[in-house]
Amino acid sequence: MIELDQAGRSFKVKRSLKLEGNVFHAVRDLSFTVAPGEFVGYLGPNGAGKSTTIKMLCGILTPTSGRVRVAGLDPSRKRTTLARRIGVVFGQRTTLWWDLPLRDSFELIRHLYKVDRNVFKTRLDELTETLDLGGFTRTPVRQLSLGQRMRGDLAAALLHAPDVLVLDEPTIGLDVVSKSSIRAFLRRLNTEQGTTVLLTTHDLGDIERLCRRVMLIDHGRLAFDGTLDELMATAPEQSTIEDVVTRLYTGSR
Numbered sequence: 633m634i635e636l637d638q639a640g641r642s643f644k645v646k647r648s649l650k651l652e653g654n655v656f657h658a659v660r661d662l663s664f665t666v667a668p669g670e671f672v673g674y675l676g677p678n679g680a681g682k683s684t685t686i687k688m689l690c691g692i693l694t695p696t697s698g699r700v701r702v703a704g705l706d707p708s709r710k711r712t713t714l715a716r717r718i719g720v721v722f723g724q725r726t727t728l729w730w731d732l733p734l735r736d737s738f739e740l741i742r743h744l745y746k747v748d749r750n751v752f753k754t755r756l757d758e759l760t761e762t763l764d765l766g767g768f769t770r771t772p773v774r775q776l777s778l779g780q781r782m783r784g785d786l787a788a789a790l791l792h793a794p795d796v797l798v799l800d801e802p803t804i805g806l807d808v809v810s811k812s813s814i815r816a817f818l819r820r821l822n823t824e825q826g827t828t829v830l831l832t833t834h835d836l837g838d839i840e841r842l843c844r845r846v847m848l849i850d851h852g853r854l855a856f857d858g859t860l861d862e863l864m865a866t867a868p869e870q871s872t873i874e875d876v877v878t879r880l881y882t883g884s885r
């Protein structure tokens with residue numbers, strides 16, 4: 633479903649501590665595949681290259697080297713076609729229209745993605761129930777709490793029933809109850825509907841509760857790719873996931 637073959641993305645910079653000529657490599661030689669139906673955690677310290685990778689996956693950024701394919705498509709060349717197959721949620725930014733009620737945003741998305749009216753209604757009813765949106769679909773997005781807005785963003789990303797969902801910090805800033813309901817929703821989406829999920833998060837509880845496989849990126853390179861059990865086995869017994877990840881983050885500096 634997702635394939636990266638020695639993918640890289642560099643930026644021209646004027647001044648940087650990590651200057652190599654005038655080019656800063658945010659991601660380099662990144663190779664991995666994610667099979668249909670997998671739920672993969674994508675970890676890394678601040679500035680490691682996670683968002684850059686995600687932007688290449690959805691076609692916002694074009695790789696400067698290597699190859700990226702999502703659902704068999706080159707994201708930067710086939711961005712519109714890919715948009716029908718992929719859903720993306722950036723936890724720190726909303727894709728919803730700030731001044732519109734949630735349901736109007738959904739209607740606009742239906743038009744943008746050309747989703748059949750009946751299919752849309754069924755899907756929206758399902759999402760309204762599973763994400764518990766019923767109480768606030770008539771509320772303008774700017775008046776929603778963060779937890780409500782995040783559930784709205786998830787629904788918006790899933791209205792067109794994408795095969796793959798890419799999440800960039802979807803539980804950031806949420807309380808334990810909201811986090812838990814979003815995690816339960818994502819687990820069901822993956823197990824019951826087979827949606828492939830790539831999840832970027834700094835919340836290791838998300839990783840522990842949701843991901844069988846974990847990839848860790850550091851300084852733009854893949855530093856670990858394996859199961860959660862294999863990740864835990866890289867540290868002494870009794871280590872928590874925080875201990876393990878801290879070791880990996882600090883060990884590479």
Ligand SMILES: Nc1ncnc2c1ncn2[C@@H]1O[C@H](COP(=O)(O)OP(=O)(O)OP(=O)(O)O)[C@@H](O)[C@H]1O
Nearest residue numbers: 643645656658676677678679680681682683684685
């Ligand atoms: N447009 C850009 N121009 C120059 N450098 C950039 C640009 N976008 C990202 N970078 C740099 O690339 C590196 C990776 O950034 P990226 O946003 O992918 O990190 P991240 O792993 O998502 O970090 P965080 O966890 O803090 O969100 C950082 O050093 C960042 O400053």
